Amino acid sequence: MARNQDFLIPFLDDIYLGMDIQTLKERVFGRKKGKPIRAFQQSLLDTLLPQLSVPHEKLLKEKALLPAALFDKPYEKYFMEIGYGAGEHLAYRTEEHPTFGYIGAEIFLNGTAALLKHIKDRTTYNLRLHNGDALSVLKALQDNSLDGIYILNPDPWPKRRHFDRRMVNKNNMEIFVRVLKPDGFLMMTTDVADLADWMGKHAEAHPQLVEATNPKNRAQMPENWRETRYEAWGKSEGRTQVYMVFTKKT
Template identity: 35%
Template structure:
């Protein structure tokens, strides 16, 4: 079933987050009008699938996905640390996209492409097993029970992630909201295509050594919150 068309008609999934914050300064606005169109991913209009490796001018060995990159600190840091990886970031919040664009320009990063919308609208255009990693870090916890269904982790998005992740690929989730951590554990370990190979607290109490701090993570730590890092694996097909 389509991710973007959940009920067989042409309705988009509902977006509950913000798309705009404060008015962008001119420099940032110029990046949105000048640089974003060069880096933006547009799903094929014929409903076909994207050639992920073809999105990057320089050859890349792997492709990674980050859903909800916020201001882009983590995505940009991964791109700097892994120049042979192509990174695709999804984020509908234009102020966050503009912050990422500034990092891309300042650091001359050539291995990032951006989908500036709800990741669920991109899934249908992604090829099977195209990604070696996916990140969803400090994604909106929607703590009220009646809002839980707005959480990014859901049976539908897990089906999509299972399709687009390669065998053995990592799905990395982090949060400081224990209600969302339990939800993610229950949903991901309950999904037939994912496993959680953690052996002990060291596997989830500390940010993985190849991770980078995000803005929400540093805010949570500053407030004394504990963060949990869950590293799931896509089971072999």
């Protein structure tokens, strides 16, 4: 997902932005739109996005929503990606696992347009999208309703006065754990050393989480992992990408 504008990269430009959401009214830190939307992208936003969007009325009541209620057929498992950026990971997951249902949340409109371009030629869609507040979806979900959560390369908010804007924090960690099923996982990645330490410590501090990855070798890419362009670019710049997976105790 999303990076502070100090970290923007050439090929994705303004797709990535920082986010931390406070209310259902979409009060966010960061921008919602970057470069002008092209006509083709706008056509996808106008036609395909409404078919895949999480209905607003589903988010009005806290702890009442089952993921299955968002789809037109049941799936074996349900996952959520918080801040899907340009959508590469979510597009890959949904194609590789057609029997699983995926929910994606991204505040940045350009990112959603990029994801729609990835999936536009499919005949069926095992994903639902929320172009807005990820916490609005999470707060609406019932307890123990997700099999996994992905938070991939979130905005590092490097300035200390902005640490409370980081997606991974004590309050949000409680929400993540609440909606995860027993044995469900929380996967977090970053190439910012300070943020890696921050996210790892917040997960380690939660009594219901246990690390599934080797804490001494978090730079090991998971098996069958599809590297995104952002990851590859960061590595080419000399940064170390880390991958952390924590599971909820049964």
